[in-house]
Amino acid sequence: MPARTRQAVMLAASLISTAAIGCSLAFSRPAVAAETAQLAVRIAYIREDIDEPLPLSLVEVVAEDKGIAGARLAIDDNNTTGRFLGHGYELTELTLPAAGDFAPLLERMAADGTALIVADLTAERLIELADRPEAADSLIFNIRAEDDELRVTECRANVFHLIPSRAMKADALAQYLSFKRWSRWVLIYGARDGDRAFADALRRSAERFGATIVEERLYEFTAGSRRTDTGQQQVQRQMIELTQRLPEHDVLMVSDENEVFGEYLPYRTWDPRPVVGTQGLVPTAWHRSQEQWGGTQLQRRFEGAAGRWMLERDYAGWAAIRSVGEAVTRTGSADAAAIKDYILSEAFQLGGFKGVGLTFRPWNQQLRQPVLLASPLMLVSVSPQEGFLNPRTPLDTLGFDEPESECRLNQ
């Protein structure tokens, strides 16, 4: 039975009951049919109808369903498990109009009894949602905003982060460059907020991991169409001008989150140096080339369902709903408070196809995870790199460790 039909049937038949399955989760008697879910787990996916920069490369897929496709897959995965326990998962997809009000969405969720939210929102909107009184007892899973403030000064007790922060990504890249001894960086960054924020993260990482930024340059041209009939000559000349007369360096670090110029840099720079950062060698939570640790299985399931490669935000959306799934499976409860307690407990581990069990940092509720370093076609490395130590776990060498964050959500 196709996934959607199965979900619809379960929706029709499910009881709005939060009765916990008995404490002995050691076994369930004869398999429960999917259509008669005794425990309904309702999750909302909220995104805002805003524009995103299109990839500069014409070869890259433009995905309209970035993030939500991963969430849908996790619902299917959870339901395959839920079948054996009488649990049914359903996803309600809600789109907020640009700069729209959260109130109607939250009203609708309250009516349904939905307290679990996957948030595909910018940092500002995420905080706004988290601070709404109606959302005080909800669990909000951030799958998009990489802002470090959300992990350092603006933490919220009802927010969990699945997507790695900018600091985690910058650290992952810096560790690899340290291993390679490519320690002289030139940093070229774009003029918009995201570009500057990632540049800040890179500066912090350079200091942490012993790299020197020998020169910085700002790229101020505005973004144009990604598709034109001619124009290669112009770009060629522009990139030369942008990168000439630089001091001796090992890599060209680019911070161009807005897809304005970064992808133009490889092979056009004045000096022959690898391009790394937001283009070239990129730190990311997920990449199509990642097939280690059983990753093939996730890639195949996703492609089968979505008809395209799994992107980073899809992975984050998948991880959010799988975390809920693990909690519900092991506690027998769909209650937001019970889920929160469980995912913050020692018992919780998410099998995220990255070789180690993934857990949440109790001080800022960020999912600890290895960060992949990928070139467009290949997985190059995975951080944390060997040799970087941490008293708790090497995963905490990426991003803001407890003493470095002002957040103390665990106290």
Next chain:
Amino acid sequence: MKPITACAVASVFALNAADALSATAYVSNEKSNTISVVDLDRMEVTATIPVGQRPRGITLSLDKRYLYICASDEDHIEVLDLESMEVIRTLPSGPDPELFILSPDGTRLYVANEDDNMVSVLNLEAQAIETEIPVGVEPEGMGVSPDGKWLVNTSETTNMAHFIDTETLELSDSVLVDSRPRFAEFTPDGSQVWVSAEIGGTVSVIDTESRQIVQKIGFEIQGVRKEAIQPVGVRITADGSKAYVALGPANRVAVIDTETYEVEDYLLVGQRVWQLAFSPDNRLLVSTNGSSNDISVIDVQEGKVLKSITVGELPWGVAIR
């Protein structure tokens, strides 16, 4: 090396007369798409046979004349004739077969289809799939009770051990275990099933009758991070007294007393050890070490690793006759 006395020599000859042939290990090499044939007496590779794409689970036929191989990327099972050393036929397996187990009477192969969340039941006489049983997400581990009555399949992302009645071919119970279960092994008396959890880092011992987890075994190795201890393959001696567990990137095989559930020893083998197999007489245990491209041969009695032998790329499964 100990000096060989006349007595020792005589007994070696006597032993050889009793064992007509020395043990031979067959190893599937996931990346190089080959089977390595290893003479366990001479401790060397005697042949390398090209097979289908991504060979993983392998198992011997009941009469030991054939080696069944899961060619995962070709969506079929290959049958290697061990006389001619040629793949003589393919069998249907359902998509992406990863691991399978032979029913004790040798008539069926129960196959885990990793991609579509199914267990396929392959009838070897008819050379056709009898039925498919829906299980949890990413099935891999397969264990069958010595009396053939119960099949246990583990699902890696659903984190359960599914008990399937082999008569009705229906799923009867699902036991929740720790994160990412990889392997299920029955004790020789059929009273328990041991299930490894790769990410959870534990082995759960499930009582076959009650379906309850009676013991959860954890591991601790000095100088090795907890996250690196990732149990995969489990094998239990024919007399039921000891269990051996491959611990993945911890590069060790744990030796467990099945009575007390205590870990007696950790044997250092090659890198990323996943699967294990006993020689027919249980004197040797062979481990496949994926990342160092070799196998380790362990003397079970002495509790010592005798030798590591280089095979193909990313050795996965091992079967010994």
